[in-house]
Amino acid sequence: MPKVLISDKMSPKAAEIFRARGIEVDEITGKTPEELKAIIGDYDGLAIRSSTKVTKEILEAATNLKVIGRAGIGVDNVDIPAASAKGVVVMNTPFGNSITTAEHAIAMMFALARQIPEADASTQAGKWEKSKFMGVEVTGKTLGLIGAGNIGSIVASRALGLKMKVVAYDPFLTPERAIEMGVEKVDLDTLLARADFITLHTPLTDQTRNILSAENLAKTRKGVRIINCARGGLVDEDALKQGLDSGHIAGAALDVFKTEPAKESPLFGTPNFISTPHLGASTSEAQVNVAIQVAEQLSDYLLSGGVTNALNMPSLSAEEAPRLKPYMALAEKLGSLVGQLAHGALDSIAIEVEGAAAELNQKPITGAVLAGLMKRYSDTVNMVNAPFLAKERGLDVREVRHEREGDYHTLVRVTVSTDAGERSVAGTLFGDAKPRLVELFGIKVEADLAGDMLYIVNEDAPGFIGRLGTTLGEAGINIGTFHLGRRESGGEAILLLSVDHEVTSDLIARIRTLPGVRTAMGLGF
Ligand SMILES: NC(=O)C1=CN([C@@H]2O[C@H](COP(=O)(O)OP(=O)(O)OC[C@H]3O[C@@H](n4cnc5c(N)ncnc54)[C@H](O)[C@@H]3O)[C@@H](O)[C@H]2O)C=CC1
Ligand SMILES: O=C(O)C(=O)COP(=O)(O)O
Numbered sequence: 001m002p003k004v005l006i007s008d009k010m011s012p013k014a015a016e017i018f019r020a021r022g023i024e025v026d027e028i029t030g031k032t033p034e035e036l037k038a039i040i041g042d043y044d045g046l047a048i049r050s051s052t053k054v055t056k057e058i059l060e061a062a063t064n065l066k067v068i069g070r071a072g073i074g075v076d077n078v079d080i081p082a083a084s085a086k087g088v089v090v091m092n093t094p095f096g097n098s099i100t101t102a103e104h105a106i107a108m109m110f111a112l113a114r115q116i117p118e119a120d121a122s123t124q125a126g127k128w129e130k131s132k133f134m135g136v137e138v139t140g141k142t143l144g145l146i147g148a149g150n151i152g153s154i155v156a157s158r159a160l161g162l163k164m165k166v167v168a169y170d171p172f173l174t175p176e177r178a179i180e181m182g183v184e185k186v187d188l189d190t191l192l193a194r195a196d197f198i199t200l201h202t203p204l205t206d207q208t209r210n211i212l213s214a215e216n217l218a219k220t221r222k223g224v225r226i227i228n229c230a231r232g233g234l235v236d237e238d239a240l241k242q243g244l245d246s247g248h249i250a251g252a253a254l255d256v257f258k259t260e261p262a263k264e265s266p267l268f269g270t271p272n273f274i275s276t277p278h279l280g281a282s283t284s285e286a287q288v289n290v291a292i293q294v295a296e297q298l299s300d301y302l303l304s305g306g307v308t309n310a311l312n313m314p315s316l317s318a319e320e321a322p323r324l325k326p327y328m329a330l331a332e333k334l335g336s337l338v339g340q341l342a343h344g345a346l347d348s349i350a351i352e353v354e355g356a357a358a359e360l361n362q363k364p365i366t367g368a369v370l371a372g373l374m375k376r377y378s379d380t381v382n383m384v385n386a387p388f389l390a391k392e393r394g395l396d397v398r399e400v401r402h403e404r405e406g407d408y409h410t411l412v413r414v415t416v417s418t419d420a421g422e423r424s425v426a427g428t429l430f431g432d433a434k435p436r437l438v439e440l441f442g443i444k445v446e447a448d449l450a451g452d453m454l455y456i457v458n459e460d461a462p463g464f465i466g467r468l469g470t471t472l473g474e475a476g477i478n479i480g481t482f483h484l485g486r487r488e489s490g491g492e493a494i495l496l497l498s499v500d501h502e503v504t505s506d507l508i509a510r511i512r513t514l515p516g517v518r519t520a521m522g523l524g525f
Contacts, residue, residue: 002302003042003064007031008049010071011284011291021299037061045298047071048078050260050278056082069298071290072097072281073150074231075311076204084312087382091297091309095150096289097281102154104280105199105229106162108253112197112225113138115251117274136196136250139163144195145183146211147202147230148173155199156183167191170202192219197227204231214239217249225251229280232257241266244273255280307364313384314363324360327412328368328383330427330435333449333525334414335372337425337437340523341455344420348396349373356410356432358401366399369414408438440494445485447496453523454503459516460486460493467514472499475507492518 004018006027018025028039033053040046040062047069048054054068059082068078070092083090111117114135122129143159145152148170156166166183169191178185188211191198198220202208212226212235220226226249228235237258243249244267251272257265260278267273281290293309300306305325306318316324331351338349351366370386381389390397413426426439427449437447458464472479480498503522511520 002044002066004045004047004298004302005040005043006047007036007052008047008071009051010047010049010294011287013288014047014071014291014295017292017295018299021295021303023299023302033058040065045069045302047294047298049281050074050077052077054078054083059083059086059088062086062088067091067298067301069093069294071287071294073101074203076231080312081388084385084388087380087385089301089307089313089384090311091294091301091307092311093290093293093297094309096293097283097286098150099154100283100286101229101280102151102158103283104255104276105151105155105201105227106158108227108229108255108274108276109138109143109197109199109225111274112227112251112253112272115272118271138197141165141196142167142194144169144191144198146170146188146191146198146200146234147208148178148181148183149201151230152199152201153181155201156181164197167194188216189219192216193221195224196221197225199227200230200234202230202234204233209233210236212236212240214242217243220249222248223250225249225253227253229255232260232262237265237267241270241273244270313367313387314361316361316364320361324364326429326433326435327357327360327365330429331365331368331412331414332372333435334412334425334427334437335369336375336525337372337440337449337523338414338416338423339373339376340521341425341441342416342418342420342423344418346373346393346395346416346418348398348417349390350398350400350413350415352400352402352411352413352415354402354411354413355405355408357412358403362399362401365412366397369412370397373414373416411438413439437496440485440496443485443487443492443494445483445494445496447483448481448498449523449525450498451480451525452499452502453525454495454497454499454511455519455521455523456495456497456511456517457519458493458495458514459518460490461516464493464514464516465495468495468511471510471514472497472507475510477501477503477507 001024003024009029015025044064045067049071056079065088067089073092075092078090080090115133119133142165145156145168148168159166160182167186168183169188173185214236217239240252253274255276256278297308300318304318305321307316351369353362367383370390371381371383374381374386374389408428411426411428415424427437430436437449478500483496486493508520
């Protein structure tokens with residue numbers, strides 16, 4: 001039974017779903033990195049929010065981990081390259097908390113416009129400072145949106161409903177989408193110069209870090225109000241403090257900080273500065289949404305191989321997964337076979353699907369071929385990290401889909417090209433379930449690829465099979481299955497034998513001395 005650890009505070013719905021789906025679950029929150037390292041090896045899945053930092057060190061200790069699920073959007077607390085290198089899938093729930101976070105940004109905007117937190121504190125302190133808190137209307141004002149993705153576009157629609165004008169800076173926003181959203185697409189300098197309110201909704205990347213730097217804050221209108229409910233580090237906190245102190249910035253609201261938890265900050269206590277402790281996603285609705293989604297996604301992956309919302313591998317629905325499973329087994333065997341048979345440095349690999357296979361999602365098939373191929377370079381390779389390993393090695397991967405049906409109702413062909421030439425193998429599924437090799441270097445064969453095997457290329461001449469049988473018998477090797485293929489009588493023949501023992505280098509050396517043998521090698525599946 002797979003085991004999942006929930007390491008951040010999450011709606012009880014998550015644990016309920018894991019249990020209902022037959023997954024063992026522990027909820028252990030608030031652990032230090034050292035404590036997490038000590039226990040993570042027990043788990044197949046890890047469900048987190050933003051507190052748990054899944055570093056390279058944690059991943060190194062996570063010897064059984066297959067999948068990390070982020071109940072939320074931002075995954076900057078997960079070392080995704082390290083997870084990918086270890087073959088661990090990383091998933092998030094990209095929509096479950098977007099409305100809630102957009103609403104928090106709007107709430108912050110109103111809180112700034114009317115100084116609600118300060119007015120509240122003053123009123124409750126018995127001061128009744130009615131004239132101190134003169135606000136501004138948002139109607140007719142310009143909202144500058146930095147980042148117009150899921151949350152940014154919800155903020156835009158709410159702001160339009162409030163009769164604001166919305167200008168958006170997002171290099172990936174198409175003009176058509178901007179029209180559809182009812183916003184004006186502008187460059188950053190235009191946004192800075194025009195916005196009365198600026199709200200940030202981008203991830204933290206090398207391009208967005210410090211996007212509101214001292215220099216950019218200086219380009220804003222006097223009296224601007226700034227809201228960040230996305231990620232700490234997007235705004236230069238020292239420059240923000242100076243802008244508030246000088247009066248250039250009329251107000252700022254931060255839900256997120258460069259260092260979290262933010263227990264102290266020069267901004268604390270600054271007039272017209274308001275903050276919340278990373279509460280953007282904290283509504284009961286959003287937390288139920290993300291907990292359900294993350295638990296379903298992790299369970300699908302651990303129980304059936306279904307992949308949804310993964311950041312480091314292509315999606316594969318829970319319905320598709322069982323149909324693709326035998327193909328993935330076939331693909332991995334074919335990848336492993338070409339990997340073992342190809343000599344020389346690999347330049348490129350082509351994965352062709354034909355007939356029924358052409359109707360399927362090809363990415364998982366490609367991932368499985370690459371996993372089989374890369375097995376000779378790494379013990380820990382799987383479908384998740386194989387495409388990354390292939391890329392690292394500069395391998396050119398091509399996917400080809402043929403709608404036509406050939407000799408087989410379904411076929412996967414793998415061709416590698418190396419400095420020694422091209423090598424191609426193909427396989428089908430018997431009864432839609434059993435992987436079978438049907439073509440090896442252009443020669444028709446029919447073999448199951450399993451266990452220890454012997455691969456021999458010889459000149460097709462009488463007496464060879466008898467001599468080979470004797471050699472194997474003398475070595476105490478029992479033959480399980482025997483498959484023969486040849487281009488033409490008297491030409492080159494291929495022999496594939498499954499044997500009950502590991503094929504030693506001694507045995508291979510002896511076979512190579514038999515008359516007519518051109519190649520002999522052991523294969524393992
Ligand atoms: N405060 C909180 O509790 C929460 C914070 N968030 C954060 O909100 C942010 C936005 O989330 P979503 O809208 O769901 O993400 P998204 O991926 O849908 O949208 C992000 C947008 O930023 C844009 N972008 C990327 N680089 C940019 C750049 N250099 N300049 C301008 N725009 C750029 C992208 O094109 C995209 O449209 C994320 O960082 C997420 O982690 C999300 C949920 C809760
Ligand atoms: O979903 C996100 O990106 C968030 O930042 C929400 O963070 P949280 O799950 O509330 O710690």
